[in-house]
Amino acid sequence: MSRCSFGDRASDRHLCQSLVDWFGLFARDLPWRSGRSAYAALVSEAMLQQTQVSRVVDRFNQFMKRFPDVESLAAAEQMEVLAMWQGLGYYSRARNLHQAARVIMDRFEGVIPSCPEQLQSLPGVGRYTAGAIASIVFDRPEPIVDGNVQRVLMRLHARRGEQSGSANINWTWKRAAELVGTTDDPAAFNEGLMELGATVCSRNSPSCDSCPLADHCRSLEAGMVDSIPRPRKRAARTALHQYCVVFRRRDKLLLQQRAGKGLWANMWEVPTIESRTRISSESIVDRFPVPLVDIERIDRFVHRTTHRDVTFHVYRGSTRQRSGHWHDIGHLDEVPLSNPQRRLIAAVLD
DNA sequence: AATCCGGGGAC
DNA sequence: GTCCCAGGATT
Numbered sequence: 001m002s003r004c005s006f007g008d009r010a011s012d013r014h015l016c017q018s019l020v021d022w023f024g025l026f027a028r029d030l031p032w033r034s035g036r037s038a039y040a041a042l043v044s045e046a047m048l049q050q051t052q053v054s055r056v057v058d059r060f061n062q063f064m065k066r067f068p069d070v071e072s073l074a075a076a077e078q079m080e081v082l083a084m085w086q087g088l089g090y091y092s093r094a095r096n097l098h099q100a101a102r103v104i105m106d107r108f109e110g111v112i113p114s115c116p117e118q119l120q121s122l123p124g125v126g127r128y129t130a131g132a133i134a135s136i137v138f139d140r141p142e143p144i145v146d147g148n149v150q151r152v153l154m155r156l157h158a159r160r161g162e163q164s165g166s167a168n169i170n171w172t173w174k175r176a177a178e179l180v181g182t183t184d185d186p187a188a189f190n191e192g193l194m195e196l197g198a199t200v201c202s203r204n205s206p207s208c209d210s211c212p213l214a215d216h217c218r219s220l221e222a223g224m225v226d227s228i229p230r231p232r233k234r235a236a237r238t239a240l241h242q243y244c245v246v247f248r249r250r251d252k253l254l255l256q257q258r259a260g261k262g263l264w265a266n267m268w269e270v271p272t273i274e275s276r277t278r279i280s281s282e283s284i285v286d287r288f289p290v291p292l293v294d295i296e297r298i299d300r301f302v303h304r305t306t307h308r309d310v311t312f313h314v315y316r317g318s319t320r321q322r323s324g325h326w327h328d329i330g331h332l333d334e335v336p337l338s339n340p341q342r343r344l345i346a347a348v349l350d
Numbered sequence: 351a352a353t354c355c356g357g358g359g360a361c
Numbered sequence: 362g363t364c365c366c367a368g369g370a371t372t
Contacts, residue, residue: 048367089356126369
């Protein structure tokens with residue numbers, strides 16, 4: 001197994017030190033890096049899952065202002081937590097983070113644990129996030145592997161294949177563990193590895209001229225940087241149609257909450273029926289959950305997610321129904337709505 | 351091992 | 362159009 005592609009220990013120590021030194025000089029000034037509380041790390045790591053740093057910075061600051069500690073988050077209503085997450089996507093992260101705060105209060109006396117096993121017992125905290133908190137906050141020599149680390153180490157050792165292949169994933173965890181075990185500063189090493197991937201060893205046009213690890217890089221040596229890792233092929237998207245009717249009564253809109261599983265779970269929406277295929281306007285009226293007096297088509301657009309093309313068919317409607325959750329138009333920010341829901345509501349109200 | 355879960359930025 | 366992003370849970 002251990003081939004010559006694994007550097008010897010002296011070489012590894014040099015590599016780690018080069019990276020730690022580089023990180024000390026070039027680390028970006030990010031909000032969750034000041035203070036270094038375990039709570040800030042937990043929140044930022046949850047937000048950063050599959051999400052780029054630039055999209056998170058403002059949202060992290062807002063979230064921390066509203067929920068400054070584990071206790072305040074644990075005490076919050078789910079609706080408000082989801083509303084703070086609105087637009088970030090992958091809303092199970094918010095539900096899991098909220099639940100994690102309650103577990104920390106109930107089972108860990110309000111103190112975020114430092115050992116990876118206990119961290120991983122928290123909902124939404126997997127191998128990566130547990131390792132990140134353990135190493136970055138508590139200085140433990142725990143490895144972490146995210147998309148950046150995977151790409152950097154594969155390039156460093158000229159590993160062929162896709163990032164997502166299990167052989168490469170296992171190999172990368174092993175190599176990351178080996179490296180973090182040789183450094184004196186696991187926190188700076190792990191963050192440096194991710195930082196390098198995000199800013200220098202980027203997916204498309206890496207800046208090898210300014211890379212602190214260029215002397216160690218097998219794929220640079222072999223001229224293979226651009227072909228590692230190989231792009232993965234993705235499954236085709238499936239179609240989904242949503243027929244959405246905006247009911248307005250004075251300054252209120254009728255809203256409903258989505259199911260607890262699946263797309264946009266537990267998020268809110270205007271009354272909607274879903275179908276895998278297009279359906280006629282007659283069957284819309286027949287199947288609609290709210291008794292319709294009449295409807296008028298306003299808009300239609302396609303919202304694309306990773307796995308679906310969702311066509312939103314947008315109507316304005318009227319009803320005599322008084323029951324249900326009629327929400328103030330001026331306070332829609334307090335309601336967790338997906339981005340396409342905000343878009344269609346705006347299209348009808350404007 | 352494969353699939354699902356959002357949304358947007360970069361190309 | 363494509364790919365990817367400080368991944369995790371579920372099947």
